[in-house]
Amino acid sequence: MGHYMTINFKLNGEDVAVDPSPDTPLLYVLRNDLGVNACKFGCGLAQCGACSVLLDGQSIRSCVTPVIVAEGKNITTLDGLGGKGNPHPIQQAFIDEQAMQCGYCANGIMITAVAFLDKNPNPTDGEIRDALDGHLCRCGAQARMIRAVKKAAKMTDRGAA
């Protein structure tokens, strides 16, 4: 709308420039201005985790993060991790384990899992549970998701070796 200063950041490796009010939640900028679908609106209160994206590799809640925070940073969304021809291990593992029902929460869980596995590539079930504890899944697919994260860890591990 041109009223505000331009905010520049990298979205999935590409430079983007937007000019909303700087306190606009990043979620709305990503979804409405930049056409991203992966991150979801769930609560707008940082309670459910559906909106999670990676900011310089950290999982953040984009629904309460003002877009100005992204200035000069790298934002990665789930679709930026990989696609049909080149799935990220976390995406492949969620397919392999059929780790969802409706899948609405899956974005945030996969995003947080990626940030977590980056720091802890060889986690126990308990560590995975703790890492994902701030994410809500109402369909009850948690047991499958824990398996999928474990599988992704193994896939990544193999890839590195």
Add this chain to the structure above:
Amino acid sequence: MLGRRDFLKASGSLIVCFSLNAVNPVNAASASSGLPRSFGKTPKLDSWIRIDAEGGVTIFPGKVELGQGIQTSLAQIAAEELDVSMSRLRVAPVDTDHSPNEAYTNGSMSIQQSGSALRVAAAEARQILIELAAEELRVTPDQINIDDGRFSVDGLEVNLDYWRILGGKEFNIVVSGEAKLKPPENYKVVGKAIERIDIPAIVFGDPIYIQDLRLPDMVHARLVRPPSPGRKLVQVKSNTVESMPGIIKIVRDGSFLAVIAEGEEQAIQASNLLKASCQWSKGHSLPNKEKLTEWLQSAPSKNSIIAEHGKLGSSKGRHVSATYTRPFQAHASISPSMALARKDKNGLTVWSHAQGMYPLRGAIAKLVKLKEEQVRCIHEPASGCYGHNGADDAAADAAIIAMHLPAKAIRLQYSRDDEFRWEPYGSAMTTQVEAVLDNEGFIHDWQYHVWSCTHTIRPGGAEGAGNFLSADLIENAIPQPAARAIPRPRGGGDRNAVPLYSFPNMNITKHFITEMPIRVSALRTLGAYSNVISIESFMDELSDLAGADPFDFRIKHLKDERAIAVLEKLRKVSNWSAIESRENTGKGIGFAQYKNSSAYTAVAFFVSVSKTTGNIKLEKAVSVTDAGQVINPDGLKNQIEGGIIQSASWTLMEQVNFTRKQITSLDWSGYPILKFSEVPEMETHLIDRPDEPSLGGGESSQGPGGAALANAVANALGRRLRDIPFTKERVQAAGV
């Protein structure tokens, strides 16, 4: 006689031909006794299956994807009968413009209804395609074989397939149901754990949800709801908001208030400001949450005996009784409801994630005063709904707003607060059981009472329009119809109130509460969750009194062989006898046949309990399910596991909180659900019965899961908790 080819080429004469044979295709379909009932409203084959010219097959079910994987299972059924690979299948979204009318997607009935229709339709399509090929190739149909839609004759490949022979053309017939179905022993796709067709799009962040639908000329709307029921809008100061940047319109229709803006955050900001400037009249008071049982048992009700035999009081033995309660509980969908609507000169189009597009169309037409033909409803998936959540209301609200601002696509998004405050919850319930147990450990008398509000206020059709939340708010308000009980055998509050166990003397009485101070409707399994927990808890209480093993005690009161088989298998796979309950640990089982007619599920729960902190740790849940012929074992297991986790969450921690004035569970801190650190390990077993009809399994584990948990907690505590949820305070109080 006309050949198949003549039918396709001369569709004009075909219509004549059929109008001679079957005067009314609707009657023709429904009159044939063996036909799946969905053909009654949608008799034409082309309404269900289309063979395109590009090597694909599209199926048109009347059931919608709710995250239960139904699209995949239905595609499997069609691929199997058609002998084509799964990759060729596309599943069309439900659209009142052309989809079969299968009413609601609820009650675990999609495989039984849509699945059986698609199976018959696909078999018939295959037969016609074979006949066409036989004509073309001048051979007899029995010389033809099919592999992935490609024909061969006497084992030799020919250059002909479905797409060349029919591609793009219509079958142009009414389904007769006469084609032979593939025998289950020849199945290659049905019964296999095929990966869900929609999961790749989800993990790659493709636009597949209604939230991802971006229409031309789309604008953002938010509501300003009253804070509690019965309140009317007295005054609102909208001047400052009107002049804010991006604001297109403030819609006020009676007490219905909404704001439309260019940008989503502008709409949010404006709605917050409007909310702060609103003055509402006084509302009506809510029941006393601390005395729900007293309220349920004293509210005006219609009482009826729903099952009775023998003579209560004619047997000697120990009299035992107990009362169980369940609070109001929420669907608590992860995505607050939303909808899109556009009004133009042709009518109104609504995009919605509700469970029934045809019923929704009828109700919206009535609400906004259009003819039903002028309204088109298109389903788009959202997060799981688990019943009648805010989806229908959002669709109605978007429609109301669209009528005030034609030619724009209105995107209405509820806030988390809108959804929690106004979704129709699952009714609070209370049950009372009294039994007579003899010295041999047999139950003679079984007297059961269940008190509940309605379990459906679905706004289906014109007569249901008054059930929309906003029907009462708009200027030309539509009164809410009287609360309606769902008839048996499905039942509402009385779903699964009649135990599968045999007792010589039994009386089951339903108390249907006719008022609704707190808005309620269908929540997954309706009354079954509460009834199964009550019955199964009491069975354990009696089993303990009789000094019996809980498996043996149930089995000796059962006649149904499949029920017994499920329990026996659970006993084995859960390693029941070998696992000892130690200090602060417990094990329990729960069993039911959902609706006494769908899938059989038995669950064993293993827990540990801290009496000091009141914390219940879910260690493991093992389940066994018999859902007849299994279409997709992994899809079914996913449903069973999800049901157990969801009902564990209901049982341990869920209750809608409220004061005498208003709901106070308005976000996830006010309505916590089970977290990753709290879910149990799962072990899920199926008994496949390929020669038996498929039985709906999507809801079968909810009752048994909660019941097994209740019994495990009682086992660990040595004291019975009869009031859901099993909060830390209640556990501590029981542990003292």
